[in-house]
Amino acid sequence: MKVQKFRAKTSMEALAKVKEALGEEAVILSTRRVREGGKWLYEMTAAVDFDSPEPEAPPRGKEGLSLVLKEIEGLKNLLYGLQSSLRPQSPLGESLREQGVPSEVLKLWGENGDLNKETFLKKVSEAVARKVAFQSFSRVLVFIGQAGVGKTTSLVKLAARLSCAGNQVGILSLDTVRVGAREQISRFAELLDLPLKFARPEDFAEVLPACKWDFVLVDTPALSVSFPVHHLFKFLKVTDEVSFHLVIRATESALVIKTLWQKLKALPVASLVITHLGSWVSSGPLFWIFMPGLPPVSFLSTGERVPEDFERATPKRLLGFLLRNLDVEENYAA
Numbered sequence: 001m002k003v004q005k006f007r008a009k010t011s012m013e014a015l016a017k018v019k020e021a022l023g024e025e026a027v028i029l030s031t032r033r034v035r036e037g038g039k040w041l042y043e044m045t046a047a048v049d050f051d052s053p054e055p056e057a058p059p060r061g062k063e064g065l066s067l068v069l070k071e072i073e074g075l076k077n078l079l080y081g082l083q084s085s086l087r088p089q090s091p092l093g094e095s096l097r098e099q100g101v102p103s104e105v106l107k108l109w110g111e112n113g114d115l116n117k118e119t120f121l122k123k124v125s126e127a128v129a130r131k132v133a134f135q136s137f138s139r140v141l142v143f144i145g146q147a148g149v150g151k152t153t154s155l156v157k158l159a160a161r162l163s164c165a166g167n168q169v170g171i172l173s174l175d176t177v178r179v180g181a182r183e184q185i186s187r188f189a190e191l192l193d194l195p196l197k198f199a200r201p202e203d204f205a206e207v208l209p210a211c212k213w214d215f216v217l218v219d220t221p222a223l224s225v226s227f228p229v230h231h232l233f234k235f236l237k238v239t240d241e242v243s244f245h246l247v248i249r250a251t252e253s254a255l256v257i258k259t260l261w262q263k264l265k266a267l268p269v270a271s272l273v274i275t276h277l278g279s280w281v282s283s284g285p286l287f288w289i290f291m292p293g294l295p296p297v298s299f300l301s302t303g304e305r306v307p308e309d310f311e312r313a314t315p316k317r318l319l320g321f322l323l324r325n326l327d328v329e330e331n332y333a334a
């Protein structure tokens with residue numbers, strides 16, 4: 001069996017492509033709307049069984065004509081079925097899900113009921129205002145997260161901001177795991193003229209009292225097999241002056257975040273630092289921030305420049321990112 005995907009502006013065009021490439025025997029397996037180059041397209045997945053015998057040439061004359069008419073009738077039924085399957089139950093909810101907004105967030109907002117543009121925008125604005133509730137800093141801020149999400153650069157960007165505001169800021173790096181980690185953070189500390197100490201995660205409690213700066217920004221190794229979540233619980237003793245900040249890419253999938261959060265939720269994570277904002281096709285996936293139980297958003301990282309591409313999260317800015325590239329028009333039916 002050969003399975004192939006076809007994209008086109010309309011479902012009819014997509015179907016025509018299917019028939020042209022795979023012939024009349026092609027079976028439509030699924031259809032969905034996808035975004036490509038800023039436009040909505042229909043994507044049809046079709047299959048054809050190569051082992052099926054070649055259809056015999058239809059008989060000529062009256063018998064042949066009735067067979068052709070029967071085929072046309074069958075094709076019409078297929079198209080009607082296709083059209084109704086493409087008509088979403090809640091057009092806006094369906095479209096938002098296709099743009100990457102996690103289903104469980106939409107469900108919170110009544111996606112299957114009367115979700116319309118007005119209620120959606122209202123719910124997002126209200127939810128954003130609640131999401132940017134992070135206010136105060138503890139003295140020791142520990143940045144945690146998965147590999148390559150931007151922990152070190154975000155930490156350095158924040159260190160630069162706090163230092164510019166007149167605070168005495170130092171960095172404590174516990175990343176003794178990754179090759180090149182020491183060089184990376186040393187270079188940043190030197191550039192920004194910030195004091196820097198290194199320690200193994202297991203020595204954190206012992207080393208911390210010697211870090212007498214106004215703010216201690218703690219870099220950690222990526223959460224992985226060599227630095228599993230339980231090491232955070234084991235080595236980074238929680239006191240009133242220590243807070244954890246989870247760094248996550250804006251484009252991370254809801255499933256990955258849910259799995260990660262299951263492991264982390266017992267830790268007092270004070271805030272989320274969202275990185276790679278804007279490096280996306282659709283802002284839909286960013287709606288993961290509204291998944292139940294997640295802490296508020298503290299900072300937004302918008303690019304690679306240190307320290308420029310970093311800002312305190314505000315409801316207005318976050319709302320701007322959430323709605324950027326998001327199609328919230330309601331008339332999506334084909």
Ligand SMILES: Nc1nc2c(ncn2[C@@H]2O[C@H](COP(=O)(O)OP(=O)(O)OP(=O)(O)O)[C@@H](O)[C@H]2O)c(=O)[nH]1
Nearest residue numbers: 147148149150151152153222275276301302303304
């Ligand atoms: N475009 C973009 N790039 C970013 C952003 N934040 C970090 N980066 C880049 O992502 C890469 C990884 O950043 P790091 O700060 O080293 O990430 P990390 O989480 O410390 O990585 P590990 O320590 O290896 O787990 C670097 O090339 C950064 O310049 C961001 O907000 N936008």
Ligand SMILES: [Mg+2]
Nearest residue numbers: 151152175181
């Ligand atoms: Mg790092």
